[in-house]
Amino acid sequence: MTPAPTVEPPARPPLVPEGPPLDAARLARYARHLTLPGVGVSGQRRLARARVLVVGAGGLGSPALLYLAAAGVGTLGVVDDDVVDESNLQRQVLHRTVDVGRRKVDSAREAVLAANPDVTVEVHPVRLTAGNALELVSGYDLVLDGSDNFATRYLVSDATAIAGVPHVWGALDRFRGQVSVFWSRPPEGHAPVTYRDIFPEPPPAGTVPTCAEGGVLGALCATIGSVMVTEAVKLVTGAGRSLLGRLAVYDAADVTWRELRVVADPTRAPVTHVAGPAPDACAVPSTSAVSADAAISALQLRDLLDSAAPPYVLDVREEFERDIVAIPGSVLVPAGRLLGPGSQDADPFAALPDDRLVAVYCKSGARSQRVVDAAHAAGRSNVVQVAGGVLAWVDEVDPTLTRY
Known part of the structure; x- marks a missing residue:
């Protein structure tokens, strides 16, 4: 079968009128x-x-x-x-x-x-x-x-x-x-x-x-x-x-x-106003978007680390990110290991302690939020997010550390 010939669209006029003559x-x-x-x-x-x-x-x-x-x-x-x-x-x-x-x-x-x-x-x-x-x-x-x-x-x-x-x-x-x-x-x-x-x-x-x-x-x-x-x-x-x-x-x-x-979707409603921000897969969850019992600030984490019962701090970034900067004493387990393929075959959170608070952080909050959500779904109520991640730690606790 011979492919149908491509139908060329009609000529398109220039978008902008001519400006002054060129010197x-x-x-x-x-x-x-x-x-x-x-x-x-x-x-x-x-x-x-x-x-x-x-x-x-x-x-x-x-x-x-x-x-x-x-x-x-x-x-x-x-x-x-x-x-x-x-x-x-x-x-x-x-x-x-x-x-x-x-x-x-x-x-x-x-x-x-x-x-x-x-x-x-x-x-x-x-x-x-x-x-x-x-x-x-x-x-x-x-x-x-x-x-x-x-x-x-x-x-x-x-x-x-x-x-x-x-x-x-x-x-x-x-x-x-x-x-x-x-x-x-x-x-x-x-x-x-x-x-x-x-x-x-x-x-x-x-x-x-x-x-x-x-x-x-x-x-x-x-x-x-x-x-x-x-x-x-x-x-x-x-x-x-x-x-x-x-x-x-x-x-x-x-x-x-x-x-x-690409063709127009005939079922799509006409655009009559500029909609507010849609859910953003790259957005960083704000502290206000996380329930009070599921997040702590970087300053709160600092104080808890100095207390008699310090939390277990989980870093869910990639190894190269940890080589740039990390919260002291944290343990690295990339989010992909906890949430990726195969993580459903066994309890990915089995190694986390259940007798103390587990504070999870990433660069700025997106990955840690997903890990916390998954941990809660698995029944781990002692897991919280460090709001703002390691960047919040740098900004609020130790500005001498490297941002990236």
């Missing part, structure tokens, strides 16, 4: 674009006029911002409320060792302007919320979402859907990456599609590895981030065929690409 210096700078079919002088003038918002100045935001700046995008917005951590440097090439401790938006702005001083950089050092998402995205022609959590992805999706702003999305998981384009009000002849058409609901908590557990190949950020920028340039200039209606999936371990068709 001699800019004609020289962007010469390789000017001879490129589909871009040319007209496309470069559109890029210069474009306003693009990048959500997240991390693994995907780093290459995206640098390549958008190099491409000559006139105005770049950056949304991120985080600060640079040493563990970011393995993949977030926008930031340098000397930037550790600085706001990511400030480090990003400095790097972008060093790459191209013609670019205007607008920094938004805030966390994206249901209250500010729509206002932020409405001020831009296009949004690139490089966030690393489900809550933010749904906020971006809902806000761009309401505003009618096209939305380039990328995601990473270990050796795999995904990229697509969403647009609730695309040009005539193109079907509308949103992030919720692929992922109607976030995955149940605990079913997706946390960022610390799963890890990310650093170079994968460049691969997926550059594809996101390619899609942005194509949308702005009208060049090529966009990923609207398609999901590209890359496996760096095998060096393979797959393409999946």
Whole structure:
């Protein structure tokens, strides 16, 4: 049987009108674009006029911002409320060792302007919320979402859907990456599609590895981030065929690409408001989300360790994490051994003492919460979480220790 021929979508008009004529210096700078079919002088003038918002100045935001700046995008917005951590440097090439401790938006702005001083950089050092998402995205022609959590992805999706702003999305998981384009009000002849058409609901908590557990190949950020920028340039200039209606999936371990068709879910309710944060598999449980008898603070743990009846302290991180920093006297049993395949064949908590308190910690709380929940389900009522994990211990008990 002969495969059905691929039906090409109708031509897509440029997203942004032309900006002012390019002077001699800019004609020289962007010469390789000017001879490129589909871009040319007209496309470069559109890029210069474009306003693009990048959500997240991390693994995907780093290459995206640098390549958008190099491409000559006139105005770049950056949304991120985080600060640079040493563990970011393995993949977030926008930031340098000397930037550790600085706001990511400030480090990003400095790097972008060093790459191209013609670019205007607008920094938004805030966390994206249901209250500010729509206002932020409405001020831009296009949004690139490089966030690393489900809550933010749904906020971006809902806000761009309401505003009618096209939305380039990328995601990473270990050796795999995904990229697509969403647009609730695309040009005539193109079907509308949103992030919720692929992922109607976030995955149940605990079913997706946390960022610390799963890890990310650093170079994968460049691969997926550059594809996101390619899609942005194509949308702005009208060049090529966009990923609207398609999901590209890359496996760096095998060096393979797959393409999946994306269509609107006819049963999905229309997006009429920006929903609050959805359950987030990478989120850290807050102390208030844990019942009072199932969590203790780092300061409480310190006091208990100095008491006549110190608790048994269980570290459920990976061995390499313990080599970086650990709570003194703790015993290492990675969460995977307690919760992974085979843990149901026998009582994984049999080795824990039942005559004293067991305090469980990880990096910041996600893994330890799952272990505590499983221990309670197994009847171990003496098991509690150290809220905030080893990072809380460093912040509240011993600031001389290493953060990661």
